[in-house]
Amino acid sequence: MGLRERKKQRTRQAISDAAISLFLQHGFDQVSVVDVAATAEVSKPTLFKYFPTKEDLVVHRFADHETVAGDIVRERRSGVSPLAALHQHFVDGLARRDPITGLNDEQEVLDFHGLVYSTPSLLTRVVQYQSRAEDALAQALAEAFDAGPADLTPRLLAGQVVAAQRILAAANWQRIVDGATADGSYPQAVADADHAFALLEWGLAGPSAARTA
Numbered sequence: 220m221g222l223r224e225r226k227k228q229r230t231r232q233a234i235s236d237a238a239i240s241l242f243l244q245h246g247f248d249q250v251s252v253v254d255v256a257a258t259a260e261v262s263k264p265t266l267f268k269y270f271p272t273k274e275d276l277v278v279h280r281f282a283d284h285e286t287v288a289g290d291i292v293r294e295r296r297s298g299v300s301p302l303a304a305l306h307q308h309f310v311d312g313l314a315r316r317d318p319i320t321g322l323n324d325e326q327e328v329l330d331f332h333g334l335v336y337s338t339p340s341l342l343t344r345v346v347q348y349q350s351r352a353e354d355a356l357a358q359a360l361a362e363a364f365d366a367g368p369a370d371l372t373p374r375l376l377a378g379q380v381v382a383a384q385r386i387l388a389a390a391n392w393q394r395i396v397d398g399a400t401a402d403g404s405y406p407q408a409v410a411d412a413d414h415a416f417a418l419l420e421w422g423l424a425g426p427s428a429a430r431t432a
Contacts, residue, residue, distance in 0.1 A: 243330050275344075285352050289355040313405060324401040376419075
């Protein structure tokens with residue numbers, strides 16, 4: 220990354236940090252884009268160059284992960300199935316307390332999560348992000364399976380994977396809201412992830428029944 224690109228990244232991060240700080244202090248709907256631009260010491264046109272909408276100031280953190288699952292499928296090692304690669308990536312995320320897995324009890328992360336899920340317009344954008352992430356994963360799976368345009372398998376599996384990850388993250392988040400720690404919840408979070416991906420792999424019948432079907 221060149222100097223110009225690094226400068227742009229720093230500016231983008233500074234604008235987002237200023238926005239989120241203001242939103243957490245005063246509420247998303249009570250802060251204007253003009254307020255954010257003034258705090259970040261940039262012009263309004265500059266702000267919109269980096270973030271086309273007010274919601275993007277927050278949900279870009281989700282959007283930045285939009286193609287991750289597809290990339291995991293494309294970059295998996297030889298001999299590793301797409302589902303196994305996605306499973307391992309989620310478990311690795313739990314180990315490093317990636318906020319996207321819901322297993323993170325840092326106050327900044329908790330505050331951010333509360334902001335997003337208590338603001339309808341932000342929540343709507345998160346759902347849109349999840350839909351695009353699903354589309355990106357479906358495309359990668361279609362390539363992996365060499366599936367034709369009429370084959371629903373990649374889209375069906377992508378929808379199930381995205382839903383499973385969302386449910387796992389919500390369960391992890393709820394434990395922390397209820398007073399558990401991320402470290403204390405980690406073993407159960409891993410067990411839940413293993414169970415979820417086993418269901419995706421074998422269904423309710425289980426692996427032995429699937430092998431003999």
